[in-house]
Amino acid sequence: YPGAAILPGLIDSHVHLAFDAGPDPVARMRRETDAEQLVLMLHSARELLGVGVTTARDLGARSYLALVVRDAIAAGLARGPRLVASGPPVTVTGGHCWFMGAEADIKVMATGGFMTAGSAPWYAQFSTEQLAVIVTEARRVDKQVAAHAHGLEGIRRAVAAGVSTLEHCSFVTETNERCFDERLAARIAEQGTFVCP
Numbered sequence: 592y593p594g595a596a597i598l599p600g601l602i603d604s605h606v607h608l609a610f611d612a613g614p615d616p617v618a619r620m621r622r623e624t625d626a627e628q629l630v631l632m633l634h635s636a637r638e639l640l641g642v643g644v645t646t647a648r649d650l651g652a653r654s655y656l657a658l659v660v661r662d663a664i665a666a667g668l669a670r671g672p673r674l675v676a677s678g679p680p681v682t683v684t685g686g687h688c689w690f691m692g693a694e695a696d697i698k699v700m701a702t703g704g705f706m707t708a709g710s711a712p713w714y715a716q717f718s719t720e721q722l723a724v725i726v727t728e729a730r731r732v733d734k735q736v737a738a739h740a741h742g743l744e745g746i747r748r749a750v751a752a753g754v755s756t757l758e759h760c761s762f763v764t765e766t767n768e769r770c771f772d773e774r775l776a777a778r779i780a781e782q783g784t785f786v787c788p
Contacts, residue, residue: 600644600646602647606650686716735756740757
């Protein structure tokens with residue numbers, strides 16, 4: 592292939608196929624039916640493949656739609672990258688991404704986020720003990736735990752609980768500033784916890 596560059600398939604380690612690239616993806620998600628969301632997700636998966644992404648991690652969609660998309664791709668019924676899918680994220684009642692349909696009063700949006708009104712990204716939503724129960728139960732069935740964690744305290748708690756990956760890990764403080772914590776970063780590295788910014 593003279594004049595061409597060849598590279599291996601790309602990996603996108605944190606996607607939400609159910610969000611579009613528009614100005615308000617949450618509003619779209621909330622107004623669409625599951626059928627409309629599924630169409631969007633299949634379209635997004637095909638677009639990812641079209642730009643060279645051959646593996647992607649979908650870390651949250653409602654109604655287990657990401658698993659439907661994953662299985663359709665694996666069966667050859669739809670085009671898209673190999674998909675590793677978490678299913679709906681679990682959050683506290685009214686917490687970050689509650690509109691994806693997995694509200695509970697214990698589990699794994701370790702902090703609030705930027706996309707959910709009334710949810711502060713620095714707010715730690717679960718105690719270390721609650722997160723540790725999640726990690727223990729996941730390990731019991733050979734699963735890993737990905738913890739959405741923006742705020743410093745939520746990151747600390749998720750690391751102490753032994754999560755497998757930290758999603759975002761943006762070191763956000765209560766003043767909405769980023770304050771890198773070198774000691775916490777060293778602990779993350781020592782434990783072998785993966786960070787997906």
